[in-house]
Amino acid sequence: MRERALLVERQRGEATRQALVRSHALRTDLAIRHEGERLAFPLVPGATVPPELGEVDEREFEPLRADAPTEFRDLLGWPASETQLLPRSFDVVGDVVLIRLPAGLESRRFEVGEALRRFVPGTRLVGLDRGVHGPERRRTVERIAGEGAWTTRHRENGLEFEVDLERAYFSPRLAGEHARVAAEVQAGDRVYDLCCGVGPFSVTIARDGRAASVVAVDANPVATALLRRTLARYPFGGRVTPVTARVEEFVASAGPADRLVLNLPHEGIKYAALVAPLVAPGGSLTYYEVVPRDEFARRGTVVESALSASGGLSVRSVRVVHPYSPSSDLVAVSVTRAGT
Numbered sequence: 418m419r420e421r422a423l424l425v426e427r428q429r430g431e432a433t434r435q436a437l438v439r440s441h442a443l444r445t446d447l448a449i450r451h452e453g454e455r456l457a458f459p460l461v462p463g464a465t466v467p468p469e470l471g472e473v474d475e476r477e478f479e480p481l482r483a484d485a486p487t488e489f490r491d492l493l494g495w496p497a498s499e500t501q502l503l504p505r506s507f508d509v510v511g512d513v514v515l516i517r518l519p520a521g522l523e524s525r526r527f528e529v530g531e532a533l534r535r536f537v538p539g540t541r542l543v544g545l546d547r548g549v550h551g552p553e554r555r556r557t558v559e560r561i562a563g564e565g566a567w568t569t570r571h572r573e574n575g576l577e578f579e580v581d582l583e584r585a586y587f588s589p590r591l592a593g594e595h596a597r598v599a600a601e602v603q604a605g606d607r608v609y610d611l612c613c614g615v616g617p618f619s620v621t622i623a624r625d626g627r628a629a630s631v632v633a634v635d636a637n638p639v640a641t642a643l644l645r646r647t648l649a650r651y652p653f654g655g656r657v658t659p660v661t662a663r664v665e666e667f668v669a670s671a672g673p674a675d676r677l678v679l680n681l682p683h684e685g686i687k688y689a690a691l692v693a694p695l696v697a698p699g700g701s702l703t704y705y706e707v708v709p710r711d712e713f714a715r716r717g718t719v720v721e722s723a724l725s726a727s728g729g730l731s732v733r734s735v736r737v738v739h740p741y742s743p744s745s746d747l748v749a750v751s752v753t754r755a756g757t
């Protein structure tokens with residue numbers, strides 16, 4: 418039957434499915450369509466879908482078979498008392514699936530890996546995600562199903578990024594944030610992407626074409642090497658200058674910029690204070706920090722006073738990007754400097 422459909426890139430499929438389920442917009446009686454690199458989700462008639470989730474069109478859908486699994490957990494055949502301890506969500510990065518497990522279920526990780534490999538179409542490798550660590554925020558992963566290297570290519574916002582899940586930071590959960598920040602860039606802006614990782618902010622900004630220059634800085638040489646490989650595949654790649662350096666070193670000799678992005682959430686305000694003097698008149702800095710939920714309401718005031726030494730900066734917005742832990746969120750803080 419022909420129905421309204423939400424079209425998204427396959428790598429964003431799981432995050433999109435969860436968003437649609439949360440907003441009661443996904444039809445659960447029809448099968449999701451697999452169209453090569455894209456998925457088509459059947460939408461509940463009349464449901465509104467935020468435009469950033471993807472393109473809405475129409476598609477033919479087949480009724481879901483009564484015995485078809487709707488979650489990877491259904492493939493395990495575990496009793497409900499055990500299944501309910503498993504997370505529902507997982508991440509898809511290129512052809513790699515990552516999942517976090519509670520400590521009590523780690524001994525059964527290979528069964529979980531195999532269920533995920535069968536459940537997510539196109540999966541080559543499944544990893545147990547033990548989180549990111551150290552100053553370079555490298556991820557500790559263990560293979561629990563499938564084969565091959567942790568290097569892959571991940572699509573987001575219509576771009577394809579070179580990723581090495583073990584050796585350089587990347588999270589598929591920031592795709593919306595990368596697009597949102599890129600959309601704010603104005604014609605002629607000089608942009609600094611500080612702590613750029615494999616460069617999703619920079620590459621998206623360069624593709625959009627409004628920035629006069631984009632300098633992407635990261636201390637991890639593996640991250641900047643991956644960024645160079647991504648840039649080499651695009652005609653607009655020359656608009657980004659990757660720099661392998663610590664922010665502290667870069668700031669010492671850098672001139673002003675109109676748009677700064679700083680994504681080093683665990684250092685929070687410390688690095689924001691360091692780079693704030695580089696914000697040009699009329700320019701802005703967006704930086705990320707992990708904020709305990711009970712401090713969120715006061716955060717704008719706290720940030721403004723912490724950055725007061727730079728003079729002329731005011732907080733434009735403080736917004737939650739996504740939950741970080743049961744009691745804290747990843748938060749984006751935008752500060753602006755008054756124009757001359």
Ligand SMILES: C[S@@+](CC[C@H](N)C(=O)[O-])C[C@H]1O[C@@H](n2cnc3c(N)ncnc32)[C@H](O)[C@@H]1O
Nearest residue numbers: 552553586612613614635636637662663664680
């Ligand atoms: C959370 S990741 C940000 C990745 C990227 N902005 C993104 O959106 O995917 C933080 C990055 O900061 C880099 N980093 C950590 N400390 C740094 C420093 N002092 N100077 C420059 N880069 C640093 C790490 O290597 C890592 O790639």
